[in-house]
Amino acid sequence: MNRKYRKTVIAGNWKMNMLASEIKPFIEQLKENMPKTRACDVVLCTPAVMIPAMIKAGKECKVAAGGQDVSKFEKGAYTGEVSASQLADIGAKYCIVGHSERRQYHGEDDMLVNAKAKALLAKGINPIICVGESLEQREMDLTMEYVAYQVKAALNGIDATQLRRCIIAYEPIWAIGTGKTATAEQAQEVCEGIRAVVRKIYGARPARAVSILYGGSMNAKNAYELLAQPDIDGGLIGGASLKPADFATIIAATNQE
Ligand code: 13P
Numbered sequence: 001m002n003r004k005y006r007k008t009v010i011a012g013n014w015k016m017n018m019l020a021s022e023i024k025p026f027i028e029q030l031k032e033n034m035p036k037t038r039a040c041d042v043v044l045c046t047p048a049v050m051i052p053a054m055i056k057a058g059k060e061c062k063v064a065a066g067g068q069d070v071s072k073f074e075k076g077a078y079t080g081e082v083s084a085s086q087l088a089d090i091g092a093k094y095c096i097v098g099h100s101e102r103r104q105y106h107g108e109d110d111m112l113v114n115a116k117a118k119a120l121l122a123k124g125i126n127p128i129i130c131v132g133e134s135l136e137q138r139e140m141d142l143t144m145e146y147v148a149y150q151v152k153a154a155l156n157g158i159d160a161t162q163l164r165r166c167i168i169a170y171e172p173i174w175a176i177g178t179g180k181t182a183t184a185e186q187a188q189e190v191c192e193g194i195r196a197v198v199r200k201i202y203g204a205r206p207a208r209a210v211s212i213l214y215g216g217s218m219n220a221k222n223a224y225e226l227l228a229q230p231d232i233d234g235g236l237i238g239g240a241s242l243k244p245a246d247f248a249t250i251i252a253a254t255n256q257e
Contacts, residue, residue, distance in 0.1 A: 001233055001254065005208045008040035008227075008254045009167055009234035011128060012241025013068065013096060013215070018046065020053040026244050027057040033248030034061065040234060040254040043094045044241065045128070048082045055091045066094030066128070069102055072115035084123040095120050096236075098130045098154060100173045110153035117154055121162045128167045128236065129154045130215070131194070135174035143172075147190055148197045155198070160206045168194055168212045169236040175216025177238060181226075187214045188229035195231055220249035227253050 001008050018026070023046075045066035046054050054065035071081035087095055097120065098113035117127040131150035133143045151168065158166065170190050175182050182190075191212045199207035214226050215236030226232055234254070240246040 001227055001256075002208075002230055003039060006211045006233055009211050009213060010040050010042050010247075010251050010254060011066065011094065011096075011167075011169075011213065011234065011236045012044040012247060013099070013236055013238050014044060014046045014050075014241060015068070015101070015238060016047060017242055018050070020050045023050065023053045024057045027061065027063065029244035030063070030248055031061045033245045035248075035252045035255055038251055038255060040251060042251055045094065045096050048087070051087070051092050052090050064093045065091065066096065067092050067125075068096045068099065070095050070097065070116050070120055070125075072112060072119050074119070084119040084125055087120075088123040088125055092125055094126045094128055094167075096128045096130060096169075098150075100130060100132055100171060100176060104173075110150055113150075113154050114156050114158075117166065118158065121158065121165060124165075126165045126167060128169050128213070130169045130171050130236070132171040132173050132176075132216070138172065138174065143190060144193045147194060151194055151197045152201070155201060160202050163198070163202055163206050163210060166210065167234075168198075168210060169215050170194060170212060171215035171236060173216075177217070179217050181217040181219075181222050182214070184222075184225045184229055184232075187226055188231055191229070191231040218250065220246040223250040223253040224256060228256060 043064040043066045051065045097116040102108045120127040211233040213234040213236045214232045218235045219240040
C-alpha cells in the first residue's frame with residue numbers, strides 16, 4: 001500500500017452466494033469485528049438484485065455496494081442484462097468487470113471488458129477491472145506480457161480523468177478459489193508491472209494514483225503480508241468476504257504502517 005498517493009480498497013466479491021435476507025446480520029457481525037477507524041474504503045459486490053439491501057445495511061458502517069457485471073449496452077432488447085444506468089439508479093458505486101469467471105463461462109474478451117468499463121464510467125460508477133493469467137501462461141513465463149495486454153485493452157480509450165475512477169484487480173486464475181495464493185513477491189511483481197503499464201500510457205502521476213488490488217485466496221492469514229507490498233493497494237476477496245470475522249480481519253490489516 002502507499003496511502004500517500006492512492007486509496008486502499010478492500011472489496012468483497014460475493015459471486016453467486018448469500019441471500020438479501022442475510023445481509024443485515026452479516027453487516028452487524030462485520031461491524032462488531034471491524035476496527036473503529038480504518039484506512040481503507042470497503043465495498044461488497046453482490047448479485048445485482050441484492051444491491052439495494054446492501055446499500056441500506058451498509059450505510060451506517062460505510063460499506064459501499066457494487067455489482068459484479070454490467071451490460072455494455074445502454075438499454076434495449078437485451079433480456080437478462082443489467083445496464084450501468086440501472087446500477088447507478090439503485091446506488092451502486094462500484095462494479096467488477098472482466099472477472100475471470102465471466103471470461104471463462106461467458107466468453108468475455110478484452111474488447112468487451114473495455115466496453116463495459118466505459119459504460120460504467122459514463123454513468124459515474126467505478127469499474128474494478130480484473131486481469132490475471134492462467135497457470136499455463138505462468139508456467140510458460142507469459143504472465144507479464146499477458147497481463148499487460150489485458151490492462152492495455154481494458155483501458156483503451158479511457159482518458160486520465162476517467163482513469164482516476166478505475167481500480168485494477170490482479171487475480172491470477174490459478175489462485176482463485178483454490179486456496180493457492182500467489183506469494184507476496186509474485187503478487188507484488190505483477191502489480192508493479194501493471195503500474196508500469198499504466199505509467200507508459202498515462203505518465204507518472206496517474207500511475208502513482210491508481211489503486212491496484214490483489215485477488216486470489218486472500219484471507220485473514222495472508223492479507224497482512226500481501227497488503228504490506230508497495231504496489232498492492234487492497235484486495236478483491238471471494239471466499240473470505242463471505243465470513244464477516246475474516247473479512248473484518250482483512251480490513252484491519254490495512255491499518256498497518
Ligand atoms: P477467492 O478469494 O475465493 O479465491 O476469490 C477471489 C476472487 O475471484 C475475487 O474476485
